[in-house]
Amino acid sequence: xxxxxxxxxxVNKEDNTIHIQRExxxxxxxxxxxxxxxxxxxxxxxxxxxxxxxxTMDFRVGGYWLYAMVGPAGEKHWSRADYLTIDQEKSxxxxxxxxxxxxxxxxxxxxxxxxxxxxxxxxxxxxxxLLRFDSFEALEATIAMGFKEGMTTDFNQLDELxxxxxxx
Amino acid sequence: xxxxxxxxxxxxxxxxxxxxxxxxxxxxxxxxxNFNSTRQAVSKHLRILTECELVKQAHNGREIYxxxxxxxxxxxDQWLEQFRQIWETRFNQLDHVLxxxxxxxx
Numbered sequence: 001x002x003x004x005x006x007x008x009x010x011v012n013k014e015d016n017t018i019h020i021q022r023e024x025x026x027x028x029x030x031x032x033x034x035x036x037x038x039x040x041x042x043x044x045x046x047x048x049x050x051x052x053x054x055x056t057m058d059f060r061v062g063g064y065w066l067y068a069m070v071g072p073a074g075e076k077h078w079s080r081a082d083y084l085t086i087d088q089e090k091s092x093x094x095x096x097x098x099x100x101x102x103x104x105x106x107x108x109x110x111x112x113x114x115x116x117x118x119x120x121x122x123x124x125x126x127x128x129x130l131l132r133f134d135s136f137e138a139l140e141a142t143i144a145m146g147f148k149e150g151m152t153t154d155f156n157q158l159d160e161l162x163x164x165x166x167x168x
Numbered sequence: 169x170x171x172x173x174x175x176x177x178x179x180x181x182x183x184x185x186x187x188x189x190x191x192x193x194x195x196x197x198x199x200x201x202n203f204n205s206t207r208q209a210v211s212k213h214l215r216i217l218t219e220c221e222l223v224k225q226a227h228n229g230r231e232i233y234x235x236x237x238x239x240x241x242x243x244x245d246q247w248l249e250q251f252r253q254i255w256e257t258r259f260n261q262l263d264h265v266l267x268x269x270x271x272x273x274x
Contacts, residue, residue, distance in 0.1 A: 009252045013177055022259050026266040034262055044261035047254045139251060
């Protein structure tokens with residue numbers, strides 16, 4: 001874990017939102033790319049032991065990102081993020097939902113809204129995320145659907161891996 | 169009808185009720201004394217909380233005492249904690265991606 005980078009996760013149960021802030025040790029253009037280019041997203045969007053695998057991505061207002069969360073046993077859960085607004089290197093918002101491999105949204109599952117803003121700071125870039133759920137039950141469904149298996153992963157294992165990589 | 173737990177606790181009065189009965193089991197009348205709302209309104213809130221299994225009832229003579237279902241409250245926090253961990257994991261992975269790219273550039 002990188003203790004020096006600011007991380008805040010605030011849940012507001014009154015209006016079904018979660019506000020997440022995180023600092024990254026890179027300049028804004030690079031951080032922006034990591035959030036908006038599929039080759040880079042595939043490298044970090046899937047929380048271990050899951051990994052993200054992009055099928056198609058069209059980062060434009062009205063376009064969408066179609067990807068699968070691939071589990072440890074190769075199982076795939078398809079997701080689709082529709083881009084609603086894009087303000088280049090400043091902010092973008094998307095609607096997330098579960099779908100099939102063709103991108104057809106599964107209406108049985110709730111969708112949620114995510115707005116991400118990027119702010120260049122002296123040595124870091126601050127990402128501000130606002131996640132809005134129809135209800136927190138929607139969040140429960142999101143977690144249950146997306147990450148049911150493997151979430152008991154030992155996070156210490158990940159810490160070790162990161163530390164090893166840092167030491168190289 | 170399945171109640172949405174999070175909607176249940178989104179209401180400020182219901183959150184205040186939860187805070188009250190977390191300390192000790194109380195009757196609806198005793199709970200109502202703490203609010204400007206009517207006994208009926210408090211009963212409605214208690215009914216919703218009961219349907220969500222966030223509170224439980226115990227009968228003592230003619231009185232009904234309401235107390236908090238602590239296990240259920242913990243469940244909610246566990247879901248949120250899992251979600252927080254998902255993002256923490258993602259961000260740590262992103263740190264690594266950024267570091268790798270920066271090294272390559274040099």
